[in-house]
Amino acid sequence: MNTFIITAGGIGKRMESDLPKQFLLLKGKPVLLRTLERFYEADPTAQIFITLPNDWIDYWNELLSKYHCQIPHEIIAGGIERYDSVNNALKKSTGTIIGVHDGVRPLVSLKTIKACIAGATQKGSGVPCLPAKESIRKITPEGSSSCIRREYVLVQTPQCFSAELLKKAYQLPYHSAITDDASLVEESGGIIHLVEGNEENIKITTPVDMKMAESFL
Template sequence: MAQPLPEYAIIVAGGSGTRMQHDVPKQFIPVAGKPILMHTIERFYNYNPTIRLIVVLPKEQLTTWRELCKEYSFTLFHMTVPGGTTRFGSVKNGLDAVMGDGLIAVHDGVRPFVETEIIKAAFEAAANYGSGVVAISPKDSIRELTSDGSKAVPRTNYKLVQTPQVFKAGIIRKAYEQPEQANFTDDASVVESVGETITLVEGSYRNIKITTPEDLVLAEAFAKE
């Protein structure tokens, strides 16, 4: 019987806090008593205590993160890697820290409420099909912009993409060898551009990306639950 592939998670945390209207980078803002990024790391450890975690942060924030880990006695093991000038560059730097074969998840550092069942489903899809990308159905009506204005489109034809996005190591490495392009909005779009098929995994409306002050209100409510 084949041995399961080792699992990695690249947690990309490159926020500045501008949209949050906050002096502190959004991944360091406390929610329920500790920085958001710590909650996110804990979710992956709860899924798999042996997962190999790589946290990508802007170079100028690495010292602050180390000080926060001491302040909050945060001892879950992880590697830190300096980010690039774009998200593409940051993920690429994270990939450079992964040695050998495996399954690699890429996750937003400010999505601290991803459920372990969803992480598990994404890794299982990647093991079976090469990719496992978390997505949800839109709740609202959707309109497509046209040259004449806009038109209604059936929302059943659309998905809102979240993270984690998990891939076999060989697939995502090959995708990130190419130059960055303007249409790369996430890892799935990078991988798809080299001819790979994307497998979607059902996500959750609770798996929010904390980017605005309104999101912080929701985050505190979720954390209390």
């Protein structure tokens, strides 16, 4: 069985909205609901957790009722950091493959989800990425220096791992250099296997991102 942990703990400061970005309407439907529907479509038998701030759990339940959503899932109270939220969900996870996804990435493709699961099943991990299109420079004490673009990729979610590998990684203590689950798994000694992501799988963080997501739909 697969387990999906959808993290939705943001409060949307960069979205310039009083409503957290995961609840904003994207073509008439809340962003987070679109994300939930996508993962249910990918695997209707999966165990699904959504991590939410305590203060917004009741609001989410109201949205589920309003949009007549009956997709089975469990709400997990989020922690101070994303690390804490995922860790809370991991304690209840029973899947042999566990995927962690940003709730504000509603346009992940079924192909990407299945490629991540396959990577985790075959190699222990499956992390989606896209090649960098822009020129890249590294900030240095002297100013900046150019980088070889083909040596870098842009990382997305869901990041999928064998349950054993991910739970082992989350035994490490939190620190600020942990930027995603892949970085934590790598720190614990795991090997990260990359798979192809999809261009539409953007993380909705700003009003411009919302406009892009609307155009993709």
